Amino acid sequence: MSVFEWLNNQLLRMQWLSDLVRWGVEALGLDMNSRLGGSVHFFVYDVVKIFILLSVLIFGISWVQSYFPPERTRRILGSMSGVSARLAGALLGTITPFCSCSSIPLFIGFTSAGLPLGTTFSFLISSPLVDLASVILLASIFNWPIAIAYVVVGVVLAVIGGTVIDHARMERHVADFVRQAQMAEVPQQALALPDRLRFAREQVRDIVHRVWLYILVGVGIGAAIHNWIPQPFITALLGKEHWWSVPLATAVGVPMYADIFGTLPIAEALIGKGVGLGTVLAFMMAVTALSLPSLIMLKQVVRTPLLVLFFVLVTSGIVVIGYLFNALAHWFV
Numbered sequence: 001m002s003v004f005e006w007l008n009n010q011l012l013r014m015q016w017l018s019d020l021v022r023w024g025v026e027a028l029g030l031d032m033n034s035r036l037g038g039s040v041h042f043f044v045y046d047v048v049k050i051f052i053l054l055s056v057l058i059f060g061i062s063w064v065q066s067y068f069p070p071e072r073t074r075r076i077l078g079s080m081s082g083v084s085a086r087l088a089g090a091l092l093g094t095i096t097p098f099c100s101c102s103s104i105p106l107f108i109g110f111t112s113a114g115l116p117l118g119t120t121f122s123f124l125i126s127s128p129l130v131d132l133a134s135v136i137l138l139a140s141i142f143n144w145p146i147a148i149a150y151v152v153v154g155v156v157l158a159v160i161g162g163t164v165i166d167h168a169r170m171e172r173h174v175a176d177f178v179r180q181a182q183m184a185e186v187p188q189q190a191l192a193l194p195d196r197l198r199f200a201r202e203q204v205r206d207i208v209h210r211v212w213l214y215i216l217v218g219v220g221i222g223a224a225i226h227n228w229i230p231q232p233f234i235t236a237l238l239g240k241e242h243w244w245s246v247p248l249a250t251a252v253g254v255p256m257y258a259d260i261f262g263t264l265p266i267a268e269a270l271i272g273k274g275v276g277l278g279t280v281l282a283f284m285m286a287v288t289a290l291s292l293p294s295l296i297m298l299k300q301v302v303r304t305p306l307l308v309l310f311f312v313l314v315t316s317g318i319v320v321i322g323y324l325f326n327a328l329a330h331w332f333v
Contacts, residue, residue, distance in 0.1 A: 118166025
């Protein structure tokens with residue numbers, strides 16, 4: 001076994017934790033091959049693993065973010081234009097571990113500061129869809145090719161969506177209070193290392209507080225799918241050979257509200273039941289980027305034509321990505 005493979009198994013997949021939980025389940029007298037024993041192992045292992053990885057990753061990402069306050073970020077983005085600005089907005093979204101609802105206040109701030117609408121929408125699409133923490137978590141559950149491909153298509157979707165919105169000249173459909181708001185120029189003082197570490201700890205506490213319930217619910221659903229729902233039922237509904245599986249998974253994901261951390265255990269269980277990779281990724285993307293609560297919040301910020309264009313663009317992109325991954329799934333095995 002190579003050093004990389006060992007590190008991947010022990011640090012990301014946490015094989016040591018899986019073995020420890022297995023020992024605990026068997027010590028309780030439960031059979032790992034039974035539905036109950038398998039469910040308990042799935043739930044405990046995934047919950048502990050996700051919380052450990054999430055805390056470590058958010059701490060590191062937040063420490064890096066402490067060097068890029070909103071005003072500095074606005075100045076950087078404001079100096080760019082065209083595709084480069086939209087790409088920068090999408091990449092900025094990858095280092096902000098926000099859910100779809102949490103991204104909207106930053107979207108308002110960037111728009112009110114005069115950034116191009118396409119750039120702000122590239123950020124709005126990318127931020128809940130892709131982040132650095134999700135890359136590591138995806139790799140811990142699936143593999144690195146899938147994790148990297150997910151990030152690439154997420155950024156591409158964000159750039160294309162922002163480009164279309166930018167060329168559609170939809171600025172008049174942004175709410176007046178957003179366009180008239182002023183962003184104060186606040187001088188940024190240099191932060192000492194203890195201040196940055198304190199900021200990172202506060203970010204970990206805040207994000208874990210916001211997502212812990214979704215993680216528990218997501219892992220619980222994943223455990224139920226993995227151990228209690230028969231595989232023939234899942235494959236009959238969402239099997240990779242069915243043309244409707246991707247649109248159906250996208251439609252099911254939209255009314256839900258969770259972030260990627262809560263959807264990953266469900267995705268893991270669906271893959272285990274034979275659901276196509278593209279179908280699973282389409283479900284994840286729909287839940288994270290097009291949740292109903294975020295659309296309701298966005299409706300308070302933009303008018304209906306712009307909201308509809310945003311929804312159609314992202315939905316179409318997710319469906320295309322789903323079909324593409326289903327067709328090329330053998331490349332990622």
